[in-house]
Amino acid sequence: MAASRPLFIPVILGTVRQGRLSEHAARFVHQEVAKRPGVETELIDIRELDLPANDEGNPVKDPRLTASVARADALVIVVPEYNHGYPGSLKHALDSNLKEYIHKAVGICGVSAGPFGGSRVIENLLPVMRELGLVTIFWDVNFSSVHNAFDPAGGLADQSYVRRVDKFLKELIWMAKVLRHGRENVSLED
Amino acid sequence: MTDGRKMNCEDCGAEMNLHAEKVDYGTDTRTGDPFDEDLGGVVEEFHTCPDCGTTKTRTAP
Numbered sequence: 475m476a477a478s479r480p481l482f483i484p485v486i487l488g489t490v491r492q493g494r495l496s497e498h499a500a501r502f503v504h505q506e507v508a509k510r511p512g513v514e515t516e517l518i519d520i521r522e523l524d525l526p527a528n529d530e531g532n533p534v535k536d537p538r539l540t541a542s543v544a545r546a547d548a549l550v551i552v553v554p555e556y557n558h559g560y561p562g563s564l565k566h567a568l569d570s571n572l573k574e575y576i577h578k579a580v581g582i583c584g585v586s587a588g589p590f591g592g593s594r595v596i597e598n599l600l601p602v603m604r605e606l607g608l609v610t611i612f613w614d615v616n617f618s619s620v621h622n623a624f625d626p627a628g629g630l631a632d633q634s635y636v637r638r639v640d641k642f643l644k645e646l647i648w649m650a651k652v653l654r655h656g657r658e659n660v661s662l663e664d
Numbered sequence: 665m666t667d668g669r670k671m672n673c674e675d676c677g678a679e680m681n682l683h684a685e686k687v688d689y690g691t692d693t694r695t696g697d698p699f700d701e702d703l704g705g706v707v708e709e710f711h712t713c714p715d716c717g718t719t720k721t722r723t724a725p
Contacts, residue, residue: 479716479717544719573686573708573710573719573721574719576683576684576686576710576719577683577684577710607684607686654717656683657681657683657684657710657712657717657719658681658683658712658713658714658717659681659714660681660683661681661682661683662682662683662684662685663669663682
């Protein structure tokens, strides 16, 4: 029965900044996830979340985000690199949940205007993922020179990202399946 | 030891699987929970249902 349930892998767009090019990347990755058989997805735009700015942490919740993360088998986070770090708005959103992340897979897509494709923000996010209880995969997607990767309308201009995202998703889905099996069948006490 | 820690799924009734524990160090506002002196916080258990996938948490006894 468990094997017949589709995986649920939402894609989180991790910035609220005006003019964000990460939105193109997130929409593209979301499209690619949606093509996978046996996988359901949704795009979570943190700009649309109702999270107060006068409090922080696990007690502050957007019910839609919490429900999506609780249902998820894995997460994709699409995150731009701002001054070598991650947007505070993304951290605020991630911190609004805690128990919902345990033993679930996560893959990170970094986005930058420069040549390194968000590699520094990915490295900075890894310890956060670990503390949240998420399990990271060893594939990333690095959207470097993002203004060249997409056309102004958001269409994919650099087709090499199709294969890059394919490899990334294969690994993420494998990890999601393994962790679902573990959550449901492998006891801590055995 | 394990039998006393089993939970049944509230949604479908199946026996759930205990797959994780995590220490909650923010105990200052949780005076009603059992504090684990050795670990320095309150231990939360994570149980997931093998039939429907529901996950529930509870404070470890």
